[in-house]
Amino acid sequence: MSAGFTEDDMRRALGLDLPAAPVQPEVEAAPAKVAPAPKPAPKKVAAPAPAQSPAPKKRSGPILRVTMRVTKVFDGEETLFVHDSKDLSRFNAEQEAKKALAKAGFKYFELSSIVSVD
Template sequence: MNENLSEEEMRQALFGTTNNDAVLEAPDLRVMSDQQHVSKARPAPTSRSPKLKVTLRVTAEFEGKAEMFVYEASTLSSLIAEQEAKAEAKKRKFKYFELVSIESV
């Protein structure tokens, strides 16, 4: 075996005989257009915070006339939303609370 092979001889041994003159060029596949695409301006996203709607049945006196109290809390935690709703109902002089529902808005 000949240890002093040239680079060309090594290529021929590894890849077989190639014809350097017949190098094929890849065709240009880019799509050319006359008009430049302009995207429409998107409206600015409104910053909507997650909200829960808490519905409580509230009374000012025990076994008294019940009213429905609705509070919208800007949180995803139902526990915190319920606590905020009860605190708001206390500000409006209600003493007794019964949780009716907590819904995502």
Template structure:
């Protein structure tokens, strides 16, 4: 039974992601003449962007060789599904050339 909603539409409906505001219509600014004794405009440093909505953190114990050195691999996923988050982590493991894994935990992080 498909309702035709995408994951992004469901997130917006649940209030987990805020939609981006529509772009304001472009208007021509009045040209300003530079002043000789004016200081150059300072560019404000932006603060790092916080994640919006829940994040699932997948923790796995991985190794490149069978009975080899085991390391811990952590992957953060924006997906609401634990299954999808685990699949994303497996794809990331394959890109990092890890072959063997054991799922340690999947935890919701705010």
């Protein structure tokens, strides 16, 4: 199966062996003076802006608002609980609201509504 190609011929054919740049003969000339590199100027640091009350951030995209009536004890005083979820799934939004209820210490709940808010 030998076609008579050498390894160098195959490398050149595949483009793996790029020809070396031609070597320029050194010319004896007076050594050029190298200018020292300029020192970088110190960077200016901007003073922090005065503390202002942050503007409320508007959420991007639709959200689901879950509304529930909750109590801490069975047949106790009911409280209206509202949770906003960025999830588009009603089931996942309800699960997020239940987790938030548990963190807030509420034990009993009744789902009132799940509404899309834009």
